[in-house]
Amino acid sequence: MTTVAFHTLGCKVNHYETEGIWNMFKANGYERVDFEKQADIYVINTCTVTNTGDKKSRQVIRRAVRKNPESVVCVTGCYAQTSPGEIMEIPGVDVVVGTQNRKEMIGYIEEHMKTRQPINGVANIMKNRTFEEMDVPAFTDRTRASLKIQEGCNNFCTFCIIPWSRGLLRSRDPENVLKQARQLVEAGYKEIVLTGIHTAGYGEDMKDYNFANLLYDLEHKVEGLKRIRISSIEASQITDEVIDILDQSKKIVRHLHIPLQAGSDSVLKRMRRKYSTAYYREKIEKIRQALPDLAITSDVIVGFPGETDKEFNETYQFIEDLGYAELHVFPFSRRTGTPAARMDNQVDNDTKNDRVHQMITLSEKLAMQYAKQFENELLEVIPEEHSEDPDEPNMLIGYTDNYLKVKFEGTPDMIGQIVRIKLLKVDYPINEGQFVRIMDEATNQPISAQS
Numbered sequence: 001m002t003t004v005a006f007h008t009l010g011c012k013v014n015h016y017e018t019e020g021i022w023n024m025f026k027a028n029g030y031e032r033v034d035f036e037k038q039a040d041i042y043v044i045n046t047c048t049v050t051n052t053g054d055k056k057s058r059q060v061i062r063r064a065v066r067k068n069p070e071s072v073v074c075v076t077g078c079y080a081q082t083s084p085g086e087i088m089e090i091p092g093v094d095v096v097v098g099t100q101n102r103k104e105m106i107g108y109i110e111e112h113m114k115t116r117q118p119i120n121g122v123a124n125i126m127k128n129r130t131f132e133e134m135d136v137p138a139f140t141d142r143t144r145a146s147l148k149i150q151e152g153c154n155n156f157c158t159f160c161i162i163p164w165s166r167g168l169l170r171s172r173d174p175e176n177v178l179k180q181a182r183q184l185v186e187a188g189y190k191e192i193v194l195t196g197i198h199t200a201g202y203g204e205d206m207k208d209y210n211f212a213n214l215l216y217d218l219e220h221k222v223e224g225l226k227r228i229r230i231s232s233i234e235a236s237q238i239t240d241e242v243i244d245i246l247d248q249s250k251k252i253v254r255h256l257h258i259p260l261q262a263g264s265d266s267v268l269k270r271m272r273r274k275y276s277t278a279y280y281r282e283k284i285e286k287i288r289q290a291l292p293d294l295a296i297t298s299d300v301i302v303g304f305p306g307e308t309d310k311e312f313n314e315t316y317q318f319i320e321d322l323g324y325a326e327l328h329v330f331p332f333s334r335r336t337g338t339p340a341a342r343m344d345n346q347v348d349n350d351t352k353n354d355r356v357h358q359m360i361t362l363s364e365k366l367a368m369q370y371a372k373q374f375e376n377e378l379l380e381v382i383p384e385e386h387s388e389d390p391d392e393p394n395m396l397i398g399y400t401d402n403y404l405k406v407k408f409e410g411t412p413d414m415i416g417q418i419v420r421i422k423l424l425k426v427d428y429p430i431n432e433g434q435f436v437r438i439m440d441e442a443t444n445q446p447i448s449a450q451s
Helices: 012-027 051-067 078-082 084-088 102-115 162-166 174-186 211-221 240-248 265-271 277-290 309-322 349-372
Strands: 003-008 041-046 072-077 145-148 191-195 227-230 252-257 295-302 326-331 378-386 395-400 405-409 419-425 431-439 446-449
Touching (some): 003 012, 012 072, 012 102, 012 191, 041 078, 051 072, 072 102, 078 084, 078 162, 145 174, 174 211, 265 309, 277 295, 295 309, 309 349, 326 349, 378 431, 395 419, 405 419
Parallel strands (some): 041 072, 191 227, 252 295, 405 431
Antiparallel strands (some): 378 395, 395 405, 431 446
16 A cells, blocks of 8 residues: 655645545555654645745655655645756656645656656646645544634735745635534544634635634534634634623634734834724723633734834733733744845844733733733633643643643543643643543533542
């Protein structure tokens, strides 16, 4: 049997798509092996969000070529889409497919096996207006299932290459989203994470259907689904209709990731973000009124070209005032091909590192403050893994519905199930809890308890 091995770099969408590609191989009778083993075919799903992403992708490609010089090396993903020529020049690369037409991949590989000629299957992504269906009925290595609902982005922020690697926004057919959600529930998943390149932009390319409609349908038309998590939502996408859905929902979890990137209006303008700090603050206040316990996490970029001490302090103050549950902090990284990479007044690395450090310290303080509200409260957790600490063999780790990372003592059969815990001790990055009871899914009543 022909063997195939996968390596995925980058974001949740890439991980989702690797599963979709593996499903195609599986349906064609291939056997999957670990990437560190000898395989007949290596598929590398690349990332290009930063220059470092490109570099890491090249390193993994060369590693695959060295492992088995006789194998077929196929490169896909964002870096393949933006720089196919660069990848074809790496000795040992046989097939390149971008972020579309993945259905052709196996055909290209089989053709290459016959002809031994390299194949470049990358086409212009900007002409693509349809969502590429890739079925993922189950995941190899996850207790939480991702469900990709859209592709592409129309925003063209000055620091971002993604519209060129993913194309313009296109939404998945609602019926296909619901069909796949049902498959995932059938496979035993309790929580589904809605994901995409610009996730809550879903439906912006449709006539009479939008993101709020999709959330409603997932809640009411997918039997057995317990938790719905939105991977990311822009401030502009938090419409009154979406707030109403969130307010009434019993399944959408109390956690939203709302990217900020900067809390200074002048920096937001240079980034070409489509909102002001006042608009963003107004949206946050509105959604907190509807959902008082909501965990709001965010992204922030520090050291954007031209960022002065004053602008950085504006961002710092804005974030401190809003009080997030956690931040993802990124130092600005020059991505070749973006307007921001060509801007004057690039910030030096020492300044960037100092600002990153300040922001991470603030994030930890805010995370502790948010978690503190739930001390001694009962929360629901889906344990995802065992603790790697040899001194804690029975410790399980998972996320509460409001995205607090918790460890507690439990049994292996709890992994992937919804479990009730009491939050005993707030800490960062992992809080400590105590198992209380497992809920019966049919009746939502406790079926066992531990004193």
